[in-house]
Amino acid sequence: MSTTTNALPAGMPAPGSEPLTAPYWEGTRQRRLMVQHCxxxxxxxxxxEWICHACHSFDLGWEEVTPRGRIxxxxxxxxxxxxxxxxxxxxxxxxxxxxxxxxxxxxxxxLCAPDALVxxxxxxxxxxxxxxxAQPPYTLVQWRLIG
Amino acid sequence: xxxxxxxxxxxxxxIGETTYYRHGQSPDAEFKLxxxxxxxxCEDAGVDVRExxxxxxxxxxxxxxxxxxAALGIRELRFSNMHWGGGGGGVAAAVANxxxxxxxxxxxxxxxxxxxxxxxxxxxxxAGGASLAMGEDAFTQPYGLMSPAQRFAMKITRFMTEHxxxxxxxxxxxxxxxxxxxxxxxxxxxxxxxxxxxYDASRWIIEPFHRLFDCCxxxxxxxxxxxxxxxxxxxxxxxxxxxxxxxxxxHHRSAAPVHNAPDYASAHFPTVARxxxxxxxxxxxxxxxxxxxxxxxxxxxxxxxxxxxxxxxxANAMLVPENLYAPTGRMPLNTSGGNLAECYMHGLELVNExxxxxxxxxxxxxxxxxxxxVIGGPMVTPVSSLILGTEATL
Numbered sequence: 001m002s003t004t005t006n007a008l009p010a011g012m013p014a015p016g017s018e019p020l021t022a023p024y025w026e027g028t029r030q031r032r033l034m035v036q037h038c039x040x041x042x043x044x045x046x047x048x049e050w051i052c053h054a055c056h057s058f059d060l061g062w063e064e065v066t067p068r069g070r071i072x073x074x075x076x077x078x079x080x081x082x083x084x085x086x087x088x089x090x091x092x093x094x095x096x097x098x099x100x101x102x103x104x105x106x107x108x109x110x111l112c113a114p115d116a117l118v119x120x121x122x123x124x125x126x127x128x129x130x131x132x133x134a135q136p137p138y139t140l141v142q143w144r145l146i147g
Numbered sequence: 148x149x150x151x152x153x154x155x156x157x158x159x160x161x162i163g164e165t166t167y168y169r170h171g172q173s174p175d176a177e178f179k180l181x182x183x184x185x186x187x188x189c190e191d192a193g194v195d196v197r198e199x200x201x202x203x204x205x206x207x208x209x210x211x212x213x214x215x216x217a218a219l220g221i222r223e224l225r226f227s228n229m230h231w232g233g234g235g236g237g238v239a240a241a242v243a244n245x246x247x248x249x250x251x252x253x254x255x256x257x258x259x260x261x262x263x264x265x266x267x268x269x270x271x272x273x274a275g276g277a278s279l280a281m282g283e284d285a286f287t288q289p290y291g292l293m294s295p296a297q298r299f300a301m302k303i304t305r306f307m308t309e310h311x312x313x314x315x316x317x318x319x320x321x322x323x324x325x326x327x328x329x330x331x332x333x334x335x336x337x338x339x340x341x342x343x344x345x346y347d348a349s350r351w352i353i354e355p356f357h358r359l360f361d362c363c364x365x366x367x368x369x370x371x372x373x374x375x376x377x378x379x380x381x382x383x384x385x386x387x388x389x390x391x392x393x394x395x396x397x398h399h400r401s402a403a404p405v406h407n408a409p410d411y412a413s414a415h416f417p418t419v420a421r422x423x424x425x426x427x428x429x430x431x432x433x434x435x436x437x438x439x440x441x442x443x444x445x446x447x448x449x450x451x452x453x454x455x456x457x458x459x460x461x462a463n464a465m466l467v468p469e470n471l472y473a474p475t476g477r478m479p480l481n482t483s484g485g486n487l488a489e490c491y492m493h494g495l496e497l498v499n500e501x502x503x504x505x506x507x508x509x510x511x512x513x514x515x516x517x518x519x520x521v522i523g524g525p526m527v528t529p530v531s532s533l534i535l536g537t538e539a540t541l
Contacts, residue, residue, distance in 0.1 A: 008290070012288070012289050013277060014279055015280055016281040017285075053403075072411075073308075073412070074304055075300040075301055075354065076353065076354035076355070078350065078353065079296075079350075082291065091291055095305075120304075142290075
């Protein structure tokens, strides 16, 4: 069971995979961080959309990017917004900017103590969090401080 | 070619609202609340409700224009309009859409309204029970990012950290609303004052900048304004409140998915505010009283900054209670109690308060108020804002 090491308790919503987003979720199962890559102009795009916002090409492929970034912003919810979070206590959400991927940003949990100091600009790396017991299985992308 | 503008072309001739109730306390169904507010706005203007020929709303209002028209015996429906976006981002836009309709000749007499009995529908701060997060939500909900407060908090942390703005600035915004509510008999928080100690002791909703009192209430009620051509308004019961400027929308890719807006730490007003001031032919220094939608106090801060009413580097010094309290403050803010302490009527109550200030009938009256700004719900997309003025400002 992987639930004991997960950032959040069991019972949180699982990510639904759709045609537009499937390559990302297939990637995380293989511990690879994939983002949209426009075949027309080379723009990296996140989140997924049907068209490249820069050149309007519909030919959007996917590219693996370095799973490292820096904290762009953060928050620590206390109020449980979901039944699965009742009684869990505060947890930390980070918005991570990926400098090696054109500055796109991703949302995840920071793996840290519930009262840990969080600093904007701090460097982080991805931690792939498999939910193998889920049907279908999926893998989330969490973040931890480097060093 | 003549100038394309709404400046001075339309006016708010009537305002109305129901009793404002605490969450779940309305004895009336939501649609009945809408009817009562609309009738009150027409009565205030001295206009027979059967003359109304249009309805404009926002926030996916459930009280549909056609049902209202049938229920009220409207003779002829010529304009019905729903502004996209959730919450109160569209409050100013709904008024502006009504004004555009009467100015263009599509309609003559349009109600802009919001009806909202939150106790009869889903609770805020609680996500739905779906076990699968679809679309953009798949990239946020599994990480526990699922409420509006959480979506916006990420922007607030970034902005306040970047500019060194202290939480006390947000506390002042909350205290201003509560202070003004104490003299407002309509306010659900009348008799429940807020001081610094009570605020500081309130529980965290989200660190580092959202305590309980930084967040709006949930309420039941309805509010409405009657918008008519400027010429018509002169013949009606009250001193007309003219629309001087209106703008809505958002800056470049402000709704980019998964928190990827290029200009991220924003309430989405940079271009909207520019267009607003241009139409009004006014500047922030001309504003006598400010109504700024509080979904969360951080959004008020960003809205004030992006409209040029407060400079980020001056926010700590400017946003202190005495500057925000009517009648003597440098920038009286949310003078009826607003969403935090009068009623969370998705900002429609702020429009009514701006009109009262310009008529000289507000319960915390700013002496000689001629110009009021109404900033709609910040940080959603699209956003909207309004500048209203008396006849002297035309």
